[in-house]
Amino acid sequence: MIPVSVTVEGPTDTAIATRLLRHAGLPAGTVYPMGGKAKLDEKLSGFNNAARNAPWFVLRDLDQDAACAPALVQRLLPAPARGMHLRISVHQGESWLLADTERIATFLGVPVSLVPLEPDTLLNAKQALINLARRSPSRDVRAALVPSEGSTALVGKQYTSVIAHFTEGDWRPGVAARRSDSLARCIRALQTLRP
Template sequence: MNQVMVAVEGISDEGAVRSILREFNLTVHLTLGRNGKAALLSKISAYNDSAKYMPWFVLVDLDSPDTCIVEKLRQWMPNPSEYMLFRVAVSELEAWLLADREAIAQFLGVSVDRVPRNPDSLKDPKQEIINLARRSRRREIREGLVPRQGSGVAIGPTYASDIRNFGESMWRPKVAAEESPSLSRCLRRVEELANKLYKNTDALKDHLRET
């Protein structure tokens, strides 16, 4: 059993989640959510009930590095089921993406020296990516990720899909974890879940051989 149910705040998060799971030979069975944090959290009890029987990976943003992550974990997921992996990105998933400085610099078409270190401490990692995109040598990045003046929106027209694709195809979770403590903790928890799943699979195989 290597397939995992996933719930995320938005489509831009999907690629990175796939890359994280892939590091431990896990794959996505189905992705739910994609309608923001409030909608995701409103269904968290149902997801947790399902996680009594099948593996789940639910990811939300902390939104502020000054918020206590332990308190939020207790508030949002006080009693996780056996197969529930509930993680919080500090302060947004974009901070984890920025932590792979070489990959994000290549993707955005900027010098790696412009990519900040210690991304977990950033107040607004998404805005940091947009600001870097403004300096991009690539027109498609500037026009896709940066919101058009007067549009009234916070991100460019292809931001979500471009970030999703970067997270899945270019971003390296284990490299990024060296710059992001919150991502490093997440990878440890995913590894624990993978070990549990493969152990249970081996136990099932042994049982079938004995019967």
């Protein structure tokens, strides 16, 4: 099976994308973290050219850049190559992590009743995740994920590594897809790459 090349905005998305490929039974090839959506968007046509000959999975957040995922895809890549799979997380990749309500609640040590039931409706899922971490009884969770008091940082110092650890080990994409239509669509698209 040909490895699937991956392009993402950043490190958290790297963990999500490679976990999704594993869930779909696909080998991950080279991963290209772009350091933000602006750089990803700028280089997308080049990745699309490469996708003429090999499979590519590009994962990007919708954020508030368009009214819906299909509108953003149409704007960014009106003519995708045969091997290109541009998928949009609504509104951020963290919404897909929150969609596995039981596992994220257990991981953070908070009641499952605090986890949003419709994560695709959250405009800032990353902030929702951090706010849940603030309520964790675990000092380690709070220290890792929540920015220090008075800090200008948006996330805690270990946010990326801790969220990657959760994503790779505890997160269940198939379960999460029941609460996230954008994730369910992504999984179905990736499954079309299997022989």
